[in-house]
Amino acid sequence: MTYDFDRETQILSAGTSRWDTTISSAWSIGDTPNGGYAVASSLRAMAATAPDAATDPLSVTAHFLRPTLGAQPGHIETELVRPGRRASTVTASLHQQGKERIRLLAAYGNLGSQRPAEAMWDEEPELGIDPIDLPEPQDCRDRAQLEQGVDLPILSRLDVRIDPEFAEPGRAGIAESRGWIRFSDGRPVDVLALVLFCDAFPPSLYSLLGRVGWVPTVELTIQIRRRPAPGWIRARFRTTDVHDGSLVEDGELWDSEGNLVARSRQLALLLPPGT
Amino acid sequence: MTYDFDRETQILSAGTSRWDTTISSAWSIGDTPNGGYAVASSLRAMAATAPDAATDPLSVTAHFLRPTLGAQPGHIETELVRPGRRASTVTASLHQQGKERIRLLAAYGNLGSQRPAEAMWDEEPELGIDPIDLPEPQDCRDRAQLEQGVDLPILSRLDVRIDPEFAEPGRAGIAESRGWIRFSDGRPVDVLALVLFCDAFPPSLYSLLGRVGWVPTVELTIQIRRRPAPGWIRARFRTTDVHDGSLVEDGELWDSEGNLVARSRQLALLLPPGT
Numbered sequence: 001m002t003y004d005f006d007r008e009t010q011i012l013s014a015g016t017s018r019w020d021t022t023i024s025s026a027w028s029i030g031d032t033p034n035g036g037y038a039v040a041s042s043l044r045a046m047a048a049t050a051p052d053a054a055t056d057p058l059s060v061t062a063h064f065l066r067p068t069l070g071a072q073p074g075h076i077e078t079e080l081v082r083p084g085r086r087a088s089t090v091t092a093s094l095h096q097q098g099k100e101r102i103r104l105l106a107a108y109g110n111l112g113s114q115r116p117a118e119a120m121w122d123e124e125p126e127l128g129i130d131p132i133d134l135p136e137p138q139d140c141r142d143r144a145q146l147e148q149g150v151d152l153p154i155l156s157r158l159d160v161r162i163d164p165e166f167a168e169p170g171r172a173g174i175a176e177s178r179g180w181i182r183f184s185d186g187r188p189v190d191v192l193a194l195v196l197f198c199d200a201f202p203p204s205l206y207s208l209l210g211r212v213g214w215v216p217t218v219e220l221t222i223q224i225r226r227r228p229a230p231g232w233i234r235a236r237f238r239t240t241d242v243h244d245g246s247l248v249e250d251g252e253l254w255d256s257e258g259n260l261v262a263r264s265r266q267l268a269l270l271l272p273p274g275t
Numbered sequence: 276m277t278y279d280f281d282r283e284t285q286i287l288s289a290g291t292s293r294w295d296t297t298i299s300s301a302w303s304i305g306d307t308p309n310g311g312y313a314v315a316s317s318l319r320a321m322a323a324t325a326p327d328a329a330t331d332p333l334s335v336t337a338h339f340l341r342p343t344l345g346a347q348p349g350h351i352e353t354e355l356v357r358p359g360r361r362a363s364t365v366t367a368s369l370h371q372q373g374k375e376r377i378r379l380l381a382a383y384g385n386l387g388s389q390r391p392a393e394a395m396w397d398e399e400p401e402l403g404i405d406p407i408d409l410p411e412p413q414d415c416r417d418r419a420q421l422e423q424g425v426d427l428p429i430l431s432r433l434d435v436r437i438d439p440e441f442a443e444p445g446r447a448g449i450a451e452s453r454g455w456i457r458f459s460d461g462r463p464v465d466v467l468a469l470v471l472f473c474d475a476f477p478p479s480l481y482s483l484l485g486r487v488g489w490v491p492t493v494e495l496t497i498q499i500r501r502r503p504a505p506g507w508i509r510a511r512f513r514t515t516d517v518h519d520g521s522l523v524e525d526g527e528l529w530d531s532e533g534n535l536v537a538r539s540r541q542l543a544l545l546l547p548p549g550t
Contacts, residue, residue, distance in 0.1 A: 058521070059494040059542045061336040061380055063364045065357040081368075081378050082340040086520075086544060087493045089338045089378060091366075093356075103356050103364060105336055105380045107493050107542070115520050121547045125484060127450060127517040175402060209400060218362045218382050219334040221496045223523055223542050225516065241500065241535060242402040245361075245390050246333070248498055248538055260516060263523055265540055267334045267382070267498050269361060272396045 003187035004157055005196070009040040011048070017078050019045040023096065025070030027157055030150045035102075035217050036199025037154070038068040038094070042076050042104055043192055046090040049078040050108035054088045056191050060106040061221040068094065068101045081105075111191070111227050131254040132236050134163055137180045141167040146202060149211040149273075158200055159184045169210030175239035177204040180232045189228045189255070197233050198222050198251050198264035204237040205247070205270075213273035215247070220266040231256030237264075245270050278462035279432055280471070284315040286323070292353045294320040298371065300345025302432055305425045310377075310492050311474025312429070313343040313369070317351050317379055318467055321365040324353040325383035329363045331466050335381040336496045343369065343376045356380075386466070386502050406529040407511050409438055412455045416442040421477060424486040424548075433475055434459045444485030450514035452479040455507045464503045464530070472508050473497050473526055473539035479512040480522070480545075488548035490522070495541040506531030512539075520545050 008024040019041075027037035039062050047055060068074070074096035081089040087107040094102040134140070140161035144152065162179040166172045181197050182189065189197075203215045237251040251264035283299040294316075302312035314337050322330060343349070349371040356364040362382040369377040409415070415436035419427065437454040441447045456472050457464065464472075478490045512526040526539035 061494070061496060063356070063380060063382060065359070065364055081338070082375065084340070089340055091378070091380075100357065103366065103380065105338060105366075105378065107338060111519070119520065119547065121488070121545070124520070124545070125450075125480070125517050127515060127522075129515055175400075205400070213396070219336070219496075219498075221336060221494075221540070223494075223540075225518055225521075225523070240402060240404055241538065242400050243500055243535075244386070245394065245399070246500075247402075248500070260518075263516065263540075265496070265498075265538075270396070270399065272394065 003183065004185050005183060005187050005193065009044060011041050011044045011076065014075060017049065019076045020073065021076060022073045023068050023070055026153055028070050028153045031070065033068045033070045034154050034199060035064055035220060036196040039102060039104060040192060040196055042092045042094045042102060043195060045076040045078050046092045046104065046106055047108060049080050049090050050088045051083050053110050054108035056109055056111040056227065057195065057224050058087055058107045058109045059221065059223050060104065060195060061219065063103045063219050064217050065103060066099055066101045069096050072096050111224065128260050129252055131234055131258045132178055134178065134180065134234055137161045137232060140164060140179055143202065147211065148202060154200065157184055160200060166207040169206060170208065172207040175204045175208040176236065177201045177207060178236040180234055182232050188230055189233055191224050191227055194224055194228060194253055194262040195222055197235060197253060198262055201235060201237050204239045204249055211273060214271045215268045216271065218267045218269060220264065223263045224261065225263065226259055226261045228255035228261045229257045242270065278458065279460050280458060280462050280468065284319060286316050286319045286351065289350065292324065294351045295348065296351060297348045298343050298345055301428055303345050303428045306345065308343045308345045309429050309474060310337070310339055310495060311471040314377060314379060315467055315471055317367045317369045317377060318470060320351040320353050321367045321379065321381055322383060324355050324365050325363045326358050328385050329383035331384055331386040331502065332470065332499050333362055333382045333384045334496065334498050335379065335470060336494065338378045338494050339492050340378060341374055341376045344371050347371050386499065403535050404527055406509055406533045407453055409453065409455065409509055412436045412507060415439060415454055418477065422486065423477060429475065432459055435475060441482040444481060445483065447482040450479045450483040451511065452476045452482060453511040455509055457507050463505055464508055466499050466502055469499055469503060469528055469537040470497055472510060472528060473537055476510060476512050479514045479524055486548065489546045490543045491546065493542045493544060495539065498538045499536065500538065501534055501536045503530035503536045504532045517545065
C-alpha cells in the first residue's frame, strides 16, 4: 500500500469479527482525529464482514460516542446483521483504551452491478442534483489560509480548496461551505474516500459566523450514490437549521463528470467558542 | 391508554433489555405494516433504555431488514451503547417469528431542557426552514382519494390531507408530496408521533409518476428538532435523486406554530410496478 490513506486506515484480522487498527494523528482537527477519517478503518472491517459482492457502502450512519485518540491502537468489532440481495446491513464498533468510541450501522451493496432487465421499469425515472458552479481549484482558497482558530494536521493529507465567496466570514450571508477536495498524495478517489470527504470541510457555519467553537458530531449519515470518476470532488455543505444548541448540516458531493456521488447529513452540537 | 397509537405500540418488559410487543395490522400499506409505525414500539423500548432524563429521540436511524408482520407478536432487544450528558446512544432490534426485522440506532436527549448559560453563545445563531404554504386541511385531498393501487388500512388511523397541486400525478412536474397529518382519533402529536408522520405520506414520486411500485426503505434517518405544539403537522417530502434503482427522499415537518420539528431522509429501492 503506497498511499497515506490506505496505510493509515489498515485493518488486521484478529479473530472472528474482530480487527486491529491504529488511528493516526495525521488526520486531526486540533488534537482530535477527524470523524470522517476515524470511521474509515471501521468501514474496511464492515466491508470485509458484508457478503463478497457487497463491496460498496450504500448508507453509513456513525454515532460519535467519545473522541478517538490519534497515534493510538484500537480494535473494531463487526456483526453481519442481515445479508440481502441488494442491500446487506452490517454494524460495527470502534474501541480504544477499553472504551467504545464510535458505533456504526451501514447498508452495503454493489454500485457497479448491472441490474437484470426484470428489475427495471420500462420508463425508469432518473433525477439528480445539478453540480454547483465553482471557480477552478487554482482560483479557490486553500483551507489552510482560513482563520479557523485550530491546528489542522489533516491538511497534510487532504487538498481542500474553498470557493472565495465562502472563505470570508459573513460575506456569503449564509451558512454554507463549498469547494474542491482531493488527496494530497494523489491517491485516487473511491467510495471510502467519499465518506471521508463528507466530513473534511470547514463547518458550514464558518461562512456566516467566522471562527466557530467546537461543533461535535452526534450522528452522521452518508448515502453513497455512485462510484466516483477520477479527479477532484466538488462539494457543498449547508447548515439550514440551528436550534437550541444543535444543528443539522446537509452535504452533496459530485465527481469530475458532474455526477452526484454522495449525500450527507449530520446532527451536531454547538458548543460556545472556548469550551 | 385510550388512543389507538399508544395501545398498538405498547411494550411489556420481559427481562433485562427485552420487551414484548404486538405489531398491529391496522397501520399497514397493503399487507405490510408501515415502517414509521413498525419502529414505534422499538422506540418506546429505546426510550426506556436511555437514561431517565433523555426522553426524546434526537436522531433515529432504522434499517429495514425484512417486512414486519401485522397482527403478530414480536420482541425487542435493546442496548444502551453510551449514556451522555446531552446525547445518549441506544441500539435496538425488533424480532418476529425468530427473525430480526428492523435494526435501530438512535441518540436520545431532552428537547425540553433549558441549557445553562455557560453552554450558550453570547450571540447564538438561530436558523430554520420556513414552513411551506398549504391550502387549509378542508381544501386538501384526503389521501384515501388518491389512486395508489394498494389498500391503505393505515388511513383508519391517520388523517392525511394532500395539497391538491400534488395530488394529480404529473401535474406538479416534480417528485414532491405535501400536506397535513394528524391522528384520526384525536391523539395529541408528540415526538414519537413525528417519527411515524415522517413515513406516512404517499411516496413523493407519486406526484411525478402516478402509481409507483413498491418502494421499500433500506434506511430511514430522522432528526427530531423540537417537541411539537398541539394541532396539525404540515409536511413536505421530496425525491431529488433517483439513480440505478434507488432513491433518496428528504422530508421536513412543521408544527401548528410553524416551527420546524423534524427532518427525515431515506434511502429506498425502486422496484418495478407489479413486483
